[in-house]
Amino acid sequence: GALTTGVGLQFALPVTQIEALPDCSRPLVAVDLGGGPLPDFKIPxxxxLAFGTERQGLSQELLDAADHRVSIPMENGVSSLNLAVSVAVVLYHWKLGQ
Known part of the structure; x- marks a missing residue:
């Protein structure tokens, strides 16, 4: 099954789906095609981190609430990346910046 192929790594970081934005002091970084280039940004x-679906992206409410918006640079002709790839790219960038 899907969890078997993940070899437990899916539990290495807390991942959750929220219905309302939390009131907290953490910076909210939205990954969105309209954001600035990820390579130029140091993730606090x-x-x-907020990721939307490949088809619908993030809600306007979440984009408006974001402290930062970043995009993953892509080659011409590539319209989007799937969620797993997007998360991997952003987490790798975050790790490199620490």
Whole structure:
């Protein structure tokens, strides 16, 4: 099954789906095609990362609430990346910046 192929790594970081934005002091970073280029951005410590679906993206409410908006640079002709790839790219960038 899906959890078997993950070899437990899916439990290495807390991942959750929220219905309302939390009231907290953590910076919210929205990954969105309209954001600035990810390579030029240092993701703050303790940031909350928001990813949307490949088809619909993030809600306007969440984009408006974000402290930062970043995009993953892509080659011409590539319209989007799937969620797993997007998360992997952003987490790798975050790790490199620590």
């Amino acid at each position: 410590d303790r940031a909350l």
